[in-house]
Amino acid sequence: MAKFEQGLYYSESHEYVRVEGNIGIIGISDYAQHALGNVVYVDMPEEDDEVTAGEEFGAVESVKAASDLIAPVSGTVIEVNEALEDQPELINQDAFGAGWIIKVELSDEAELDALMDAAAYEEHCNNEH
């Protein structure tokens, strides 16, 4: 069963944002990693790249599928999770923890209002199939 961690912001395309001050930690949800299967590669932006809410910033690949990463919020990338280069399986093992993908400095915190809380997101996932 997929976990739906409280206190995070979720997008319809299954990314989450964990907010710490003006920093957003972005990854894909536990539900998404289940659907995707074994992650074999994560295509990530570089530090200092700008990401824009609603636009692609990378991709997550499993053997039989690939899913674009859509930025849930806008901002400047301040760190990428380099551990994923050698251990993409961290996304499967701990999507909300060690499997985070990028950290961004949020440029517009109001964008968070457009995202879902855990309960609304769980509802969204239940309706998907």
Place this chain on the structure above:
Amino acid sequence: MNNRLYGNLIFELSRPGRRGYSLPANSFGKYSTADLPETLRRKEEAELPECDELTVVRHYTNLSHNNFGVNDGFYPLGSCTMKYNPIINEEIAARPEFTAIHPLQPDFTCEGSVAVISELRKMLSELTGLYDFTLNPMAGAHGELTGLMIIRAYHESRGDDARTKVLIPDSAHGTNPASAAVCGLEVVEVKSLTDGTVDVEDLRRLVAENQGTIAAMMMTNPNTLGLFERSIPEIAELIHAEGGLMYYDGANLNPMLGACRPGDMGFDVMHINLHKTFSTPHGGGGPGSGPVGVRKGLEQFFPTVGAFNGNFGVYIKALVYILTLGRENISMVGPLATLNANYIKERLKDVYELPIEGLCKHEFVFNGLKDKSTGVTTMDVAKRLLDYGYHAPTIYFPLLFHESLMIEPTENESKETIDGFISVMRRIAEEALSDPEMVKSAPHTTPIGRVDDVLAAKHPVVTYRQILSE
């Protein structure tokens, strides 16, 4: 096919100093590559295998024993049209009077090869109801790209530069949207109805929404479910009225031979996979050939998509095939392929789930086993078929169903072959209930078992040098 893994790499058979080649002595005297400036010469040798001739011959012969071709057994691979590849095709194509011709020879020294091209162009035009063909594209996907280039060039020539969108049904082969993207076109997906055919009302809405920007509609007919799109005249009219062109993906042309021509359906541009419909061998993934045909007036837009004349050695085989069958027999290709498919469908639909009832064309799609209670999937059924000496059908395509299992028999298969396949498919359905774990762990008798795809993709090792450094 041998069920024991051979498994060697040629590099592992190499011994320094062995020779498998012979060349004439160098009688040109003073000339040597040592005269080239050192900076232009390679520093490190290419580490190729060093083997005697017998070692090489045995190695590749042994490798071939771990492969399965149409000549080994039934190959019901949906959407791939794995028909018989007649041996006479190979004999003619191998004649040195054809193979030894340089592509830039003066015309008067290669009129035979030029005639092969012009004859085949004429015959393909007649078979499809189009005006002319270019034989240059080297594969089906290359043909799609070439055809879309022709369509864009046509619109550009009329100053109609806003036409950059291509309508593609959601059931289409992945190459369609990929070719559109390579051609710089934007893909607009058209929904399918529950019966698997194009939703004409959704199409009407999309056409209205995208007025003035539609370059083309790209379709295959019959579609990827093996169903004939009956609304095709209406669809063509709709697109033409909007100013777009109709593109026919020839992947499913085989059942149309003798029944219906793409030009008569209203298509303006198409490609043919000669390696499907016209019997040239698939070769483990090429060389194929993807000639592109057009309606009159569009031939001026044929683009340059290869250095020379395309895969001449492939399309000469297609010409042999068409001449061999001739007008009497070629009309039987589509009906017999269609009969074989419908026969299998009817004989298996009580144990496999047939999501869409009714006549199919050359192929059809099951949505896995009817009884899914033991958790045996389409993947498991496909792998179990390998144990029984059959190639697997196409699986998990089209994406419209979760457990797609797509079966295409072709016109060359005899009733005994097909009956044998049917009884094995039924036996697997029984095994799925009586011994599901055995089916889930299939195959058991093949040279290798199921492979670890995750390991391969996570840490790609794609050369022998990488193996050595591991």
Place this chain on the structure above:
Amino acid sequence: MQYFPHTSEELSEMLSVAGVKSLDELYSDVPEAIRFRREYNLPEAMSEIEIRDYFDRLATLNDPLTCFAGAGCYDHYAPSVIQSIIQRSEFLTSYTPYQAEISQGTLHYIFEFQSMMAEMTKMDISNASMYDGATATAEAAMMAIAAGKKCDKVLASATLDPKVRAVLDTYGHFHGFDVVTIPEKDGQTDLSTLNSQLSTLEGVAGVIVQQPNYYGIVEDFSNIADMCHSAKSLFIINSVIADLAILRAPGEWGADIAVGDGQSLGIPMNFGGPGVGYMCCTEKLIRKMPGRIVGLTKDNRDQRAFVLTLQAREQHIRRQKATSNICSNQSLMALYVTIYLSIMGTQGVKEAAELSYAGAHYLHDALVATGYFKPRFEGPFFNEFCLTYDGDVDSLIEECADRGFLAGVKIDEHTIMIAVTEQRTKQDIDLLVETIKTIREDAA
């Protein structure tokens, strides 16, 4: 002749199972207005005897000539074992190796092909083949555009084969990138102009050069890699792969992508196809690569096995977001060159290249000595060279063809390009020189 096994009894039984009364009824879902109701306007069926006669007649219209032409298609030696192995039906009649359990034959040889291409080019990675050298070059340009940030153009040397350039231009026009020419100076890429182009032009994704170049000249690519990389461009080299037995390899020049045609590895000329394209790159670029790739893995019995990998790049998964639309390519021709390189080995490819080089230089000097020809360029060449002719090149080629020689390829009215391979003996070459002398003496 036909290949249908159905007897009339079987037909009626199968029709009744299918729930129809006739074959025609199988098409009751096709609107009558678009049914094809006449016979095709095609010849009547032929027996094998008639087929052989038909192609006998076409064959007499072809004159296989003693070949001194190149320009991207070379008459190299093909060891006899190759044809017999690639005709084995387990290779010839199989599909793309999606079912790894019954396709280890194909998967093994593709892995060997990738390894050999990587060795010849001294690059990290190879894919499992492209259509030909021209489309491989266009694919490399698209790969560079996709890998670069906000890039909209590639630079291509004026010494690139014009046929390759034409394909590159076609892809560029439709895919949406510009191809800007790097000018030539005496038949070689003008490096100082390249340097200024790289520093002034915005959005250059890649730089494309050819080795030996179109005119047969071996160019010095020292420093180009650095120039490219400091401008954040990829360095792409298109090479005649057989010549890499001797010539400095793309990896040794610092290339990011190596592409070209594999035809020079003994593949018959066949009026231009099928050949096989190759594409190699650095490890960093592997997931940007188009086409099939075979990788190492294990099966559930713990055996070493090979499998198609990194498929998430490809069209059947990514659809319009795939790295390319290419799927099937030229697999059997990849097997062809794999066997070629297994037979020839490290020494054989060098010896063949050495013979080609020596024969070409011998012919070059002999033609210049006739007095009718002068060297067109100064740079060093390998097995192909351009000469200025003091007469009309078209009529020279035509008259040689009448006498059984394909003397070369016309570059312009007074320039001919001539190639020599290890298949041309000293006698062949001497005879060509004598033939040209006779033509001139007869004309005088």
